[in-house]
Amino acid sequence: MxxxxxxxxxxxxxxxxxxxxxxxxxxxxxxxxxxxxxxxxxxxxxxxxxxxxxxxxxxxxxxxxxxxxxxxxxxxxxxxxxxxxxxxxxxxxxxxxxxxxxxxxxxxxxxxxxxxxxxxxxxxxxxxxxxxxxxxxxxxxxxxxxxxxxxxxxxxxxxxxxxxxxxLQRAIELEASTRERERLARDIHDSVLQVLALVRRRGAGLDGEAGELARLAGEQEAALRNMVASQPPARPDQAGEADLMGLLRPRASAEVSVAGPADPVRLPERTAHELAAAVAAALDNVTRHCPPGTKAYVLVEQEPGAVTVTVRDDGDGIPAERLEQAASQGRLGVAQSIRGRVAALGGRVHITSPPGAGAEVEMVVPIS
Structure with missing residues (x-):
């Protein structure tokens, strides 16, 4: 045309x-x-x-x-x-x-x-x-x-x-997507968010299931507010690239903080999705192995020739022998979902976990 x-x-x-x-x-x-x-x-x-x-x-x-x-x-x-x-x-x-x-x-x-x-x-x-x-x-x-x-x-x-x-086509699609997102955000704010905020306020300080329901409502309210306020999820463009921040922002919630550059972090499509999957695996480990309410922090740093993603939590840390035991027992969440993905991209993973001071997973991937 x-x-x-x-x-x-x-x-x-x-x-x-x-x-x-x-x-x-x-x-x-x-x-x-x-x-x-x-x-x-x-x-x-x-x-x-x-x-x-x-x-x-x-x-x-x-x-x-x-x-x-x-x-x-x-x-x-x-x-x-x-x-x-x-x-x-x-x-x-x-x-x-x-x-x-x-x-x-x-x-x-x-x-x-x-x-x-x-x-x-x-x-x-x-x-x-x-x-x-x-x-x-x-x-x-x-x-x-x-x-x-x-x-x-x-x-x-x-x-x-x-x-x-x-x-021009991408700009038109983005404008249409942004307008639809703004319309949905207004509808959600006028209905779902107000209900969740009301449940959180009414149940605050209560014990038992009512208190747990109020806490869950507060978490969902925070996650939903972040979702409607953030940029649309990243999608590959015609050049085969995707925005890493767009892939990670939807994971932010009351217990997960996502921080990074204000501008899009554009990476090759496969690199962006594999790195986002490795971050998801790290956050899943926090959910499964840390006490309820543990905070997690995701930080994205873009440098000349590389992008670094750090996932840190304030849990109890990882015992020195746990990773070796998990690998020997066939539980390969860290070995394959994190280390394997990053290694396949030509990068490296560094895990530090001082006793009682949480864990930090640093993933560094080279970019051209």
């Missing part, structure tokens, strides 16, 4: 080039070796111009077979100059039959396949043009060089247009 204006521009160029070719044929008609054959050749060029103008207007038809046919037919029209114009006239500097018109397939290849496709088409068309002219002076080489430069410029323009289109 983003390339449609470029294809229309090629169609306009082809028609303008055909008009210019017609003028040159009329002006040089009497110098041709076989002048009467110039009109059928011009008619075929006009017919092919109409065909390609119609065909390239539909994305489903912009395929390699059509572009190959376009290249070959144009090269044939260019080569027919040897027979129609004649070698003596060409050596005297008379233009070929397809002068300027033969650049259109090169531009089409540059739009379709980028700079590499355009350069290949320009090389083939330029070589044909030089062979047909049969003289290798500055003027002959200048035309081929200009055609090559045009292919490079159009190929680069195509990449810029496609990148801008992808960014």
């Amino acid at each position: 983003a390339q449609a204006p470029l294809w229309r521009a090629i169609a306009v160029y082809r028609i303008a080039a055909l008009a210019y070719t017609t003028i040159l044929i009329i002006r040089n008609f009497e110098h041709y070796q076989r002048p009467m054959l110039a009109w059928p050749a011009l008619a075929l060029m006009a017919a092919w111009t109409l065909t390609t103008t119609y065909a390239y207007a539909y994305p489903a038809r912009r395929r390699a077979p059509l572009l190959i046919a376009d290249q070959l037919i144009t090269m044939a029209a260019l080569a027919s100059s040897v027979w129609i114009v004649g070698r003596p006239a060409l050596e005297q500097g008379r233009p070929t039959l397809a002068v300027a018109w033969h650049v259109a397939p090169v531009l089409a290849w540059a739009v379709f396949a980028g700079r590499r496709g355009g350069i290949a088409a320009a090389a083939a068309m330029g070589a044909t043009d030089l062979v047909v002219r049969a003289h290798y002076d500055q003027a002959a080489f200048t035309g081929s060089v200009l055609m090559l430069l045009a292919a490079i410029a159009v190929g680069y323009l195509v990449r810029v247009v496609e990148s801008s289109h992808r960014r």
Whole structure:
């Protein structure tokens, strides 16, 4: 869809080039070796111009077979100059039959396949043009060089247009997602959050199940407030990246604090998700092995060439022999879910746990 204006521009160029070719044929008609054959050749060029103008207007038809046919037919029209114009006239500097018109397939290849496709088409068309002219002076080489430069410029323009289109689509999707999130946040605030806050206040100080219910309501209120206030969860973009902070923020709650840079921490998609999974495993260990109400803290630090994620808790710590015992018993939460994931990313894990002072899991992953 983003390339449609470029294809229309090629169609306009082809028609303008055909008009210019017609003028040159009329002006040089009497110098041709076989002048009467110039009109059928011009008619075929006009017919092919109409065909390609119609065909390239539909994305489903912009395929390699059509572009190959376009290249070959144009090269044939260019080569027919040897027979129609004649070698003596060409050596005297008379233009070929397809002068300027033969650049259109090169531009089409540059739009379709980028700079590499355009350069290949320009090389083939330029070589044909030089062979047909049969003289290798500055003027002959200048035309081929200009055609090559045009292919490079159009190929680069195509990449810029496609990148801008992808960014625009992501911006539109993000805006729509943000508006929907704000609408849901207002609805949640007016209903669920107020109910949870009321339960927490009414049950504060009560014993038994009522007190436990009030505590749970307070935790869910804090988690829900953080969820509606944070950025939308990270999703891979067209470049294959994801925001690590967007993946970690939803885990914040009354017992889990998540801190990090204000700007997105963009990592390769696999790296971001694997690192978030390792953090989830570390937080799960805190939930399972620490006393109820233990606080956990997640800190993300982005440095040149690496990103460091630290998960710390204020529990009772990890006995020195527990990790070895867990691994020998087949419980591989730390060995595989944390160390294995980080090692697979080329990083390292450092675990410290002073007696009675909680545990700290530091994960360092290199980034390019």
